[in-house]
Amino acid sequence: MVTRRRVLTTGLTTVAAVSGTAAALHPMLAADEPSAHGGSAASADAALGNAAGGTPLFDEVYRGRRIQGYSTADDDRIALLVDGRPLHVMRRVDGSWISMANHYQPYTTPLDTARGAVDVMRHADLSAAPVQLSFLHH
């Protein structure tokens, strides 16, 4: 959930500080380190299913990648995983979603959003560490 952003009154000599957004990119050196949660795809599955009353939307293999989708208890937000790693998504005003991987192309369903991300990821992994559930904790 995008919330208040701290306004910097100076230039860009430091990276602007923000809070409350899950969209921030992390340096890959950090992202490649083992997750603090010690996560695997299997535990991500279980954790997401339990988090915030999330319910599974789909779980399939698409072009060789495992994609999973969950909705939160209020059905207002979704969580997507590609091979166990979270794919951050944002909602558009018309109800469609964009993902961080395919950021300039909205999709009308969570499944198509996940597939659309896989379409452009080729063989790369998401750089977010497995099991990063902050975006369900709102």
Added chain:
Amino acid sequence: MYTRRNQRNLTSSQRTQFVQAVLELKRAGSYDKYVSLHSRYFAADGETGLRVAHMTPTFFPWHRQFLLHFERELRTIEPDVTIPYWDWTTDRSATSSLWDPDFMGGNGRDSDGQVMTGPFAYGTGDWPIVYGVTNERYLTRNMGRPDRPIVLPTKQELDGAIAMGTYDTAPWNSAPSTQAFRNKIEGWTVSETKGGYLHNRVHQWVGGHMIGGASPNDPVFWLHHAFIDLIWVRWQRRHPHSGYLPDKPLSTHDPERGRVLSLDEPMPPFNVRPSSVLDHRKFYSYEE
């Protein structure tokens, strides 16, 4: 005051100068904050909170200020450097000189999208990716999206958008019904099969890093957005009696209040008002 030029008209030494300044910025560790910042300020209109960069009236002034910061930093390295613009209505091919090995380098290879030629190819050691949505350490491109081909926007499409006489209109978002210049140029209002429109479609046409949340990893980002900036200049010239909207803060009852910025409200993180950057001639001119 300085001049921004069409990239196709740069001399060989101007091309080299731009590339060298960008590489030096990267080497000094100063480039990647722009990648990170662009991502942090990418907010969508179906969420809550302020939008300054996309799906919002400040799309043009925010990116103008973003480019100004980048350009100022480049010019501390190479005082004569300016950001060239890429007119994708004329340089429409993956083999245009834009993509030559002395400038942006070429397309990604088939197997993994890795750019193999030019100064930003991973093999040079000069262009490791630090912030990425995916974990490739190398720059990627996938020009024309071969599995579902798209073409760059045409001059006719661009002219149609510039002909729109209103800068922006309520509810100031990316919905198809928000019919005005700014939303038309951003290009969200298209189907999944056709891809985006204008600004968005250029990101999609280049592919690779340019379609993700870390798009400034590809230096062509700056050339694309310099042209987007010039498009705003052309729109202003074409419609001298139309200005930035909303020109006053939205009413307390307006659901978009606090979510979009009007003419004199400062844009984070720059703390610069749209009204301060409406006239680019204070900073630079375009050689057209």
